[in-house]
Amino acid sequence: MEIEDRLSRTTRLLYERNMRTLVASAFAELTLREIGVARCDYFIKQLARQSYSRARQARVVLRLALGLAVRHEIIPRNPMDHISRLQRPARCPDVFEDSEIWQIRDAIREWEERPMASGPRPDGQLGQIVEVLLGTSVRIGEVLAIRIRDIDLRGAQPTLHICGTIISRKGEPTHRQNHPKTSRSVRTIVLPLFAVRAIRERLRNRLSIDPNALLFCNRKGGPLTTNNVRRQLRTIMDKAGLKKVTPHRFRRTGATAIYEAGGIDLAAGLLGHTDSRITEQHYIVRDDLVDPATASMLENRFGR
Structure with a gap:
């Protein structure tokens, strides 16, 4: 109530x-x-x-x-x-080109390894967060809510259990919510090797062995805010001359890659969508090239 x-x-x-x-x-x-x-x-x-x-x-x-x-x-x-019905404007989801992914990685690495006159050196979290975003297609709040207990790297297939998100409300401290956006969003994802490497690197630098501790956190062990991660990413990308680099764009990029390789249902499952139409409308960039097989079919039927 x-x-x-x-x-x-x-x-x-x-x-x-x-x-x-x-x-x-x-x-x-x-x-x-x-x-x-x-x-x-x-x-x-x-x-x-x-x-x-x-x-x-x-x-x-x-x-x-x-x-x-x-x-x-x-x-x-x-x-x-x-009154007349509102017509939603047609919108094509924007995704990163493969070359842009490497430019983003290079920009983050250069920022993390830059000479420091004073202050603490970056701990590598931002680059690791980006790798996990790209390797799972989950929301930024879900990445920041990953606990050590949610990771299993010992099995034949390293997995990540998505079961929470980070919440920041006005007048309330930032905290981990024990469920993601929807019930379907609770899922276990098999990790690609580049995401496994990023998580292993983070675990080596993570001082706490408490299974309930957050994988990505501030210097006091508390949750990072999604806005701060977005702001830091935007600052670094602006200096590198890269525009429109957002956490959600990694989600769309991963979903499009899975769609191209495995189809819309597989992409929807990765994203945690109950309806693949949501995936198709908001997350997938379709290739407008019709299957070349149509040419040979028509040639066989009507060719001389």
Whole structure:
């Protein structure tokens, strides 16, 4: 019940913010009876030209507000029920080229090995985090939530058990949540050798042998924040002249590689998706080259 109350409070605050920042100014000078289908439709379409996400959020809160007016019999119908459907813009997921992966690795290594006039030398965690991201296609929060007990490098197939994520909420200390984003996201992944090497290197430098200790952590043993990792990665990449290097892009890159080699279902399983359509729409870059076999089939049928 407490979780439900917290979610409802969070949702209410989100709706209030969206109403205040996205909707209120456009309708502040109008009476409820002046807010019709055409006006609502125009407002949502204009907002969608700037941002599909903001238009979708505005549509939700405006529908709720006008629905309340209908229930109180202030207006006879909800004009939001009759506006045009929002069309999600086509988007092609961006992935790294193989050459870019090597450039990223080189940039991180040069940064970690650079001459230091003062202060502690980087401990190699960022490069190791990137290798695990690329070798598992998991979310950055899930990588930072890996405990020593979640790693098994002794078997014939080294594995990593994904069963948590890092949470940073305003007013709360950053902490490890004992489950990832969804129930399907709990999974065990067989590791490629480059990820195994990165984890072994980290374990050699990790002082704690507590099985519940985090693999990647700050100098006091506490969890790293996802924002700090993103910020550090962005700083290093900017200095190296590499743009749009984000943790999530490694996830899409790995998923696309698996899709090309093993198909959409295998990629969806690696990502922890319950529906492969999510994988296909948001994570996979498809090759637009049609199977060359079609040429020989048509030649056999219609050729002279």
